[in-house]
Each structure stands twice: as C-alpha cells, then as structure tokens.
Amino acid sequence: MRKTLYIIGLSIFVFSCTSQKNVKKSTYKPRSPVSQTKTGVGSQNLVKNKADVETEHGVEFFRTNIADITKNDNTASYGSIVSAKPAGYKVVKTHFPAIAQNFRQKYLILHYTVLPDDKSIEVLTQQSVSAHYLVNNLGDNEIYQLVDENKRSYHAGISAWRTDKNLNDTSIGIEIVNLGYKADAAGLKVFEPFSDEQVKKVAALAKDIVIRYNIPATNVLAHSDIAPTRKQDPGPLFPWKKLYDEYQIGMWYDEMAKQNFMSLAEADIATRYNEPSFIFVVQTALQKFGYDILPNGKWDDATKKTVEALQYHFRPQIYNGIVDAETWAILQALNQKYPTK
Structure with a gap:
C-alpha cells in the first residue's frame, strides 16, 4: 500500500514540475479588459511578466506608461521604483507591474x-x-x-x-x-x-x-x-x-457657446440679479464646474471671491467678483464643455 501511494505521489510531482516548465515567459503588454475567471494567487498557472526594468547606479526604473486617460485607473508605475528590503529575503519583480494602480499625480x-x-x-x-x-x-x-x-x-x-x-x-x-x-x-x-x-x-x-x-x-x-x-x-x-x-494645456470656453448663452444671461442679470433663487443657480453652477462653494442664495464674500477666481482664469479683463452677463455666459459655456463625470 505504501509503495502504491509513493508511486502515485511521485507521478503527481513529476506532472506538476513538467507543467511549470511548459509555462512560457511573456513580455508585458497593456491588456484590454476582458471577462475571464480569476486565478488564485497560489495557483501554478500564473504567467510571469517580464518587466522592462532599467537599473542606473543601483536604482531601478520602470518607464512604461500604459495609462488610459478615459479611466485613469490602469496605469503602470512611471519612474523610479521604491522596494522593500526585508532581512533574509529577496524581493523580485517577476510579476511586476500589476495594472491595478494609478498615478498620485492627478x-x-x-x-x-x-x-x-x-x-x-x-x-x-x-x-x-x-x-x-x-x-x-x-x-x-x-x-x-x-x-x-x-x-x-x-x-x-x-x-x-x-x-x-x-x-x-x-x-x-x-x-x-x-x-x-x-x-x-x-x-x-x-x-x-x-x-x-x-x-x-x-x-x-x-x-x-x-x-x-x-x-x-x-x-x-x-x-x-x-x-x-x-x-x-x-x-x-x-x-x-x-x-x-x-x-493645448488646460481649459477654455468655446466662443460660440458663450455667445449662445449671452442673450439669456443679459436677461437674467437685468431682471433677476438680486433674487435668491437666481443667486442660488449661479452658486450651483460654480460648484458644478468645480469650485468649493456652498450655495446659499446670497451674494456673500465667499461667492464674490469665487467669482473673482473664475474671472482671473477665464475673464481677466474684469475681475471685480461681480457676476455680469459675460461672466455668467462664460460659466455656462464652461459647464457645457466640461461636464462633471
């Protein structure tokens, strides 16, 4: 009985070793998302990635960028690699890099x-x-x-x-x-x-x-x-x-879009300027674009300074913090062009 078990165990071991030898090394390439069954971390079927790691004066670098700007969540590290050095062990980059990472720099x-x-x-x-x-x-x-x-x-x-x-x-x-x-x-x-x-x-x-x-x-x-x-x-x-x-750096509004908003903006400023409901709409538009402002229906100091910041960037001819028709039209054109995702 023992002899039989020994022969079975030896056969399994030989088969396992043979399977590992047949695994081919592959050059790391960006992968498109596909539906597939995940393999457990301890599986023998892991394919080894060959990372294009460069070494300069003892410092390791990985300079391949596989970022997808539409997701910004599929980015290989770019630049120098910082690694642990645990006593008595060797950290290897056999499976480097994982694609589930992104840049700190947004x-x-x-x-x-x-x-x-x-x-x-x-x-x-x-x-x-x-x-x-x-x-x-x-x-x-x-x-x-x-x-x-x-x-x-x-x-x-x-x-x-x-x-x-x-x-x-x-x-x-x-x-x-x-x-x-x-x-x-x-x-x-x-x-x-x-x-x-x-x-x-x-x-x-x-x-x-x-x-x-x-x-x-x-x-x-x-x-x-x-x-x-x-x-x-x-x-x-x-x-x-x-x-x-x-x-081609940064944001700017489209002139045609601004002009399309001008007539309505002029009417808003002429008839609704001090209405809390209109002030709330403007503050909400500022918040939607990106500014850290809490809509409250008042032309308060925080709102004036936020409008001033918008004018510094997108309407530098006048930066008094007052919402006129052009400032209001520019803000609406910006929100149309750069919607919050």
Whole structure:
C-alpha cells in the first residue's frame, strides 16, 4: 500500500514540475479588459511578466506608461521604483507591474511666489512651503526642481476641486517668480506681468507633465481655483488662453457657446440679479464646474471671491467678483464643455 501511494505521489510531482516548465515567459503588454475567471494567487498557472526594468547606479526604473486617460485607473508605475528590503529575503519583480494602480499625480497647480528670485528659492527650499518646480525670471533656460514628483510638496494648502480635497496629495505644483499685486488708490488689485521667457518655460514644463501623467484639461488649475477664498495666484495676467490655444494645456470656453448663452444671461442679470433663487443657480453652477462653494442664495464674500477666481482664469479683463452677463455666459459655456463625470 505504501509503495502504491509513493508511486502515485511521485507521478503527481513529476506532472506538476513538467507543467511549470511548459509555462512560457511573456513580455508585458497593456491588456484590454476582458471577462475571464480569476486565478488564485497560489495557483501554478500564473504567467510571469517580464518587466522592462532599467537599473542606473543601483536604482531601478520602470518607464512604461500604459495609462488610459478615459479611466485613469490602469496605469503602470512611471519612474523610479521604491522596494522593500526585508532581512533574509529577496524581493523580485517577476510579476511586476500589476495594472491595478494609478498615478498620485492627478492635478497640475500653478502659483506665483510674491517674491523675487533669490527669496523665492530661499522660502521654497528652507521653510515649510514648497513646490515641485520653480520657474525663475532670469531669462535663462533653467527650471528648478525642488521636490521629487513622486513626493507631496506643500504648495496647495487647504484646497478642493470637484470631489477632491487636500490637493497636495494628488498634485504637482509649479511656482512662478512674480511679485503678485499691489492695490491702487481705489483699492483695485494691480498685478505684475509675466515675462515671455517665463510663459514659455511654464508651457513646456506643463506640457511635459500633463502628457506623462495624462492629466485632463479640467485638472490644470490656478491656486485661486482650488482655494478661491484665500488665494489670487497666478492672477489675471497669467495667459491661460495662450496655453490653451498654442500648447493645448488646460481649459477654455468655446466662443460660440458663450455667445449662445449671452442673450439669456443679459436677461437674467437685468431682471433677476438680486433674487435668491437666481443667486442660488449661479452658486450651483460654480460648484458644478468645480469650485468649493456652498450655495446659499446670497451674494456673500465667499461667492464674490469665487467669482473673482473664475474671472482671473477665464475673464481677466474684469475681475471685480461681480457676476455680469459675460461672466455668467462664460460659466455656462464652461459647464457645457466640461461636464462633471
């Protein structure tokens, strides 16, 4: 009996080993979603993926990007790989990478420093505020990297956009050297312009980032967009339309759509401006677009600052925080073009 069991056991072992030898190694390729039965983790039928891992000076990198921008949830790691080193064991990348992952980097946020070049560097590297990149105003071809893109930098603070909060967790921050604004005799904010060299640097840097991380147009934002009651940067003189037209970066409304909304917008402003029901509709439209605002049917300070932020970005000719017909038409055109998914 024992001899019989031994022969049966040996046969099973040989068959198992033979099965493993016949498993072919395959080069990792993006996989389209298909309906199939999942194999248990302990199964002998696991196919080994050959990861295209590069090693430079002892650091491992994986640079294959298989992101699907329509889902943003099927993204292989991009860049350096951080791995555990458990004592007495070897971590291998036989089955690396799993496709069920995504980038931390969902947003690109633009700022200005309100400081000259030397002070900007000092504050952003030596104090409790930072950014991933700093664009100087020296007319050279250098862009300073201050924080690893895979790490959180402290640039956004208390912030929100659509359903996301605390955007330091999910964003890359670009600071631009600029002195911000000064108030004139009438109390109007007068902003400092950006140099052409700075705009070109920001555009090239932003283009590189949004392509690598598949950051959608709706997630390329101003600091004032994600914190409208606290921040004004990068202000109305930052050329958002130029980035949209010439570099295909960020959002802009369609002029025809704006014109189609103008007649109704003019009627709304002329007849309903101070009605709580109309104010509530405007606040709801701001919230729908992405701003962190609680509709209450009042033209309160938070609403004025949020409208001002919208104007900084999309209607920079007038940024007084007052909803006129053009501002209202622009907001409706933006919501039509960039609906919340």
